[in-house]
Amino acid sequence: MSETVEWAGMRIDRSTAADLPQWRETVDALRTSTRPRAADALRAAHRTGRPIAQPRCGVGGHEEMLELLRRLEPAGPGMLTVTIDSYTRLKQFDRAAQALREAPADLNGYPLTVHGWRRGRQLLDAVGVPLEVRHGSPDARDLFAVALAAGFTSFEGGGIGYNVPYCKDVPFATSMEAWRQVDAVCGALADDGVIVDRELFGTLTAVLVPPSISLACTLLEAIAAVREGVRCLSIAYPQGGEVHQDVAALRSIRALAARYLPPHVAVHPVLHEFMGVFPRGRGTADALILYGGLVARLGGADKIINKTNQEAYGIPDADANALGIRTALMGTSELLDFVALDEARIDEEMSWLQREVAELVDPVLQDGDVPAGVAGAFAAGRLDVPFSASVHARSLVVPARDATGAIRYRRTGELPFSAAVRQRNDRLTDTGAAAPDRFIQAVTADINYFLRDEPASV
């Protein structure tokens, strides 16, 4: 392992630190910056009742990244992104540097730590909306230090959501501690008047994630973050596909925040447009992107992370991404304000969902130490995620879509659910005990829920 030093209370690589400005300089630059801030954009969105849209976007080369941001801005995003490449996410900085030298176009994101904070600042100056760093790093301290030095005011990730789906073998103790340090820096900055928006990746493994697992994990991360002084939280939930369930989940974010978090913390529900296997036909892909926008508005989200109609094929080109932004925003148009849902059905979903979340979260909180509680719960399967990338989650839970398309638990594994919750899930997923091969088929069908037989979009 490389040698580490302390920067703003976080331990980061000596080589990363060597290139950074002094901490006070960084704080002053952030405090006096006249650039638009993420927290303000989110607050404004909340006031208008219309979510802003934000694409994922990141390419290897610096000029190409500038160009990409400039091409996306006219589509009307309320925030833009610097999506980080897989090497940087996993702290394989050398490989990122090598790829950047040899074949920048082959990178699946922008290696910010390699490019350095000065170039990051150029990205921020290139457009008139705030930028967020989106990545997937179980330990993002180096990346966060560079991002702050550049002047970013929004940073995604957390000790659960950026561990479980993004690496094989990082213990929760490690990732929770790394993110505790990030959050503590945010707390210190908040005391200095600089609010950093911290988005929590409730999407987890993205495919058939039961809403209560998503909300439980982000809620635990939120509680941990607030304890470190974080004041602005974007809590992201992945669209599952059934409108009542998705709206209930988005609305539950505020309800749970009111119950578990202090009132001085700004909480912004965020919808990640459908994160599972995306339809390959342009018609359904576009419709799904639109649908996400509409669900976000109905659910009271402040932000939508849009998908594109090239999602099923590969990292989208700028045109497809711009169209994705526009299509998602179309779903938020006031012209669709006549769309109303069965509120009783949503209330019922909300009440069950919040009950499930409480049954998952309350035991973890019992001992007061959130990071330790999280690690222990995952080890025991009392917190769990389907299809985990990390070996530290047991993936004993098995999700299934019910007859309406809503995501339920086919098997609850070791989750500490009450009998009532288990019975409801059993009832909703009762399709007879599937034989093993039928089982793979059934899960695959649920995963491929939005696939249609139609002409390819690319």
Added chain:
Amino acid sequence: MSETVEWAGMRIDRSTAADLPQWRETVDALRTSTRPRAADALRAAHRTGRPIAQPRCGVGGHEEMLELLRRLEPAGPGMLTVTIDSYTRLKQFDRAAQALREAPADLNGYPLTVHGWRRGRQLLDAVGVPLEVRHGSPDARDLFAVALAAGFTSFEGGGIGYNVPYCKDVPFATSMEAWRQVDAVCGALADDGVIVDRELFGTLTAVLVPPSISLACTLLEAIAAVREGVRCLSIAYPQGGEVHQDVAALRSIRALAARYLPPHVAVHPVLHEFMGVFPRGRGTADALILYGGLVARLGGADKIINKTNQEAYGIPDADANALGIRTALMGTSELLDFVALDEARIDEEMSWLQREVAELVDPVLQDGDVPAGVAGAFAAGRLDVPFSASVHARSLVVPARDATGAIRYRRTGELPFSAAVRQRNDRLTDTGAAAPDRFIQAVTADINYFLRDEPASV
């Protein structure tokens, strides 16, 4: 006036007739053609419950027209269009020919009579969906003859809808007789097994057209057409902008057909996406196009004529038109099937609307002679259209949007409405007796209902 001859029972210009094939040849070609037919496409749409989309499209040059059709087809229209230029519409064939020679790109449509039926046939052969001729000719007999010889199976127009908005001084007796002859040819063809889809232009003057006027005019045209043997009718209604009213109007098309037309006639409700002053900003324009698709699906339309986000600027380019098709179709996606409306409110709208239509139509039908009845009613203002282009409609009616945005009658002029209908309209439009200058302002505001303060789309 130029000399006329008879072709298939219609009187057309000798010069037009000179170039046409024999009538029997035309019938045989239509009967044995293996090209997709409009009537089948509409029937299929009806069966699936999802409207097909169709753009307006027409450019002067023949190669450019072929290219345009080929570029629009991949967007997934269920039918394509040959939109005819203004000269040809008004039988100024010489000017159309001159423009085609000198500056084909300056024409606002495809001069089919000048290009001739052989080229028309090339258009039909260029794509895999049926084509419709859309125009705006008070007397379309020449154009129809050329269209039939080419092999078109769908033709828009009628003695009211293609008179009132499209010319200054053609008496209704003239236009009704010209269209009677067109319909009689369709009747003869139907006896030979060839079904021509006849679309009726309920859009009229397009701007703030009260739904009962639209439905009354197309219903009268439909009755006249059916008497001549027409078997397939597309009855078009222009989206006004208030969802309950628009859905009520679309659903009323079938209800009125059941009441006034024999059951052997296929009636296809068609939504013309918002036909008034179109928003200039891309966001609202796209959203309005989407909204139209959704309204069409909710109203049970079999076809949507889509708009484009360049509508406010000029005839759209192929890319904008393709996107318009896709956006309209997005509104018909099954992913939005959860959208439900207040059915009681729609029922109430439907009942008033159908009552208004009956109060307009029944007196005209009293004497049995529809063309004469129509002419007399317009002369007396018992049928009327706001903002008429034709001097033969009196334009004494004044429309207004009510508080919900629905289009009502501010003044009913000489329309023979019952006291109940008038009272309801008075109540809904009661904004105090507007002073003349306030009046222009109020009407303008209602016309500009969808304009927003946002960046231009072109």
Added chain:
Amino acid sequence: MQRLVILGVAHSDAHAVANHLIAMQLREYGFTVVNLGVCTPLADFAAALEANPTAEAVVIGSLNGHAYADLADLPALRAAGRLRCPVVLGGNLTVGSHKSAGGIERLRGLGVDHILENPFELPVVLDLIREAATAGRVAAGV
């Protein structure tokens, strides 16, 4: 003295709504409006001017993109001594969504005196035209 203008829409063009509203607006403003309505050949404008020689201007709308072709006879009419009063034109003057300045130039080349974007400019422009006429000269474009 009662001010008078001749109003109408170009020969191949049937768009009526702006025409209705502009007529209302000018009447509101105190003008007598001889409204020839839609689809009016240039010769009919000339004839109306001859029947109403006090007209201050001939105001033509064109929305369907055919303005140039529909006004192509203006030089010939003027050469024949007709339609000599200022011609004011407005609407959507060329075909297509991507307009170029050339389209407007071409129309000026035909002798169109004033090309306006917005009908609300009409009263001001008509006032200017009258002032210029009173001063014995014609304003050279606005």
Added chain:
Amino acid sequence: MQRLVILGVAHSDAHAVANHLIAMQLREYGFTVVNLGVCTPLADFAAALEANPTAEAVVIGSLNGHAYADLADLPALRAAGRLRCPVVLGGNLTVGSHKSAGGIERLRGLGVDHILENPFELPVVLDLIREAATAGRVAAGV
């Protein structure tokens, strides 16, 4: 004899779902699956092969577009006598939505033996590999 394969996801890649499902599917089909999971360096595949010398193939998934860079060490490992059994690769192998054939060629150039579109082809391909091995020769691509 119990058939055995080594399964995993490329070094920089954390996509887990296909990996879970392919493991289930192969077990269903009767294989013993040594599943190394996501983010697996090529050296770990080699080590697993050394620990399980009867493995019929090393089956690698890559979805994040980094297949080429993540497998770049294959020639060096092979030259060192390691990872000598057939390597089967599948997933989304290059960055971007507009794929070119060159991306696949490059991977073959590294010595990847089989590149598959669909995991349902796996059993058939594994059967072919075994036949070829039994016949004492290695199938030259599928």
